Amino acid sequence: MRLRFTKMHGLGNDFLVLNGCDQPLPEDGPPLSVAELRRLGDRHFGVGFDQMLVVQPPRHEGVDFRYRIFNADGSEVSQCGNGARCFARFVRDEGLTDKHRIRVETAAGEMTLNVTDDGLVTVDMGAPLWAPEAIPFLAKQEADTYVLVSGNNAYEISAVGLGNPHLVMLTENVDNAPVATLGPELEHHEQFPERVNVGFMQIVSRREIRLRVFERGAGETLACGSGACAAVVCGQRRGLLDDTVTVHLAGGDLQVHYNGSGGIRMTGPASRVYDGEIDVAGPPSDQGPTTEPSA
Numbered sequence: 001m002r003l004r005f006t007k008m009h010g011l012g013n014d015f016l017v018l019n020g021c022d023q024p025l026p027e028d029g030p031p032l033s034v035a036e037l038r039r040l041g042d043r044h045f046g047v048g049f050d051q052m053l054v055v056q057p058p059r060h061e062g063v064d065f066r067y068r069i070f071n072a073d074g075s076e077v078s079q080c081g082n083g084a085r086c087f088a089r090f091v092r093d094e095g096l097t098d099k100h101r102i103r104v105e106t107a108a109g110e111m112t113l114n115v116t117d118d119g120l121v122t123v124d125m126g127a128p129l130w131a132p133e134a135i136p137f138l139a140k141q142e143a144d145t146y147v148l149v150s151g152n153n154a155y156e157i158s159a160v161g162l163g164n165p166h167l168v169m170l171t172e173n174v175d176n177a178p179v180a181t182l183g184p185e186l187e188h189h190e191q192f193p194e195r196v197n198v199g200f201m202q203i204v205s206r207r208e209i210r211l212r213v214f215e216r217g218a219g220e221t222l223a224c225g226s227g228a229c230a231a232v233v234c235g236q237r238r239g240l241l242d243d244t245v246t247v248h249l250a251g252g253d254l255q256v257h258y259n260g261s262g263g264i265r266m267t268g269p270a271s272r273v274y275d276g277e278i279d280v281a282g283p284p285s286d287q288g289p290t291t292e293p294s295a
């Protein structure tokens, strides 16, 4: 099977975008097997990406598209903030819509994407979910911060759901944060039954943070949109941040706004890199398990 794809990125968080509106992709189930997806995601043997984004026709009234997200390890997830900006740019570039306000359906619900005249995209990421069972996080009761024990160490963390699970911890200087070691350790912590994205936040001022995120299913990325929103709302909940915050990530800056009600608004760029075609094995149904996250 030959697939056409587009390579995009949002601040270096990079994506392989598949258009399921003009080429046949399965309506249910993943478009590729986990093995095939991982092969394409490999930076040496494939195209290389953090997430694969799939554009599909809507299944419900009132939305314009269905937006599906797969991590590089093959797991299907419900939220990707940087991907949402690229999704908006893609559907407009491809002439699939000329709307500036685009409604999409994700596995976690509906989202609104607003494309501005300067080419930036603002995503309404919805309200943060604090209840442990909604994240999901195994804790006796909701709190601003939790002590998470891992091995012989204890970490003060905040936990929040944005359609995907995030933990956020403070660090003096993100340059020295143990992202490569503690990231994967906490990603698989038993108190996060669906694994977790692990954010390391340095507070610069009440309106500015620096952030590194070890993403579930993808490893450390140059930027994580939902991670940026998670860090800001966790910092706000701890009384450390104002309503509007600039988030400095390795790949560039995002603006995040939340005033305690309605949705979190995240604004940033979306870049198209190139278009390509690739041969992949046939339908995933012949190829065993598809969406099982890696251990």
Ligand SMILES: N[C@@H](CCC[C@H](N)C(=O)O)C(=O)O
Pocket: 013, 050, 051, 071, 077, 078, 079, 080, 081, 082, 083, 164, 165, 197, 215, 216, 217, 218, 221, 223, 224, 225, 226, 227
């Ligand atoms: N890069 C993303 C988040 C992608 C999904 C995440 N790795 C998860 O498993 O929840 C973003 O920009 O939000």
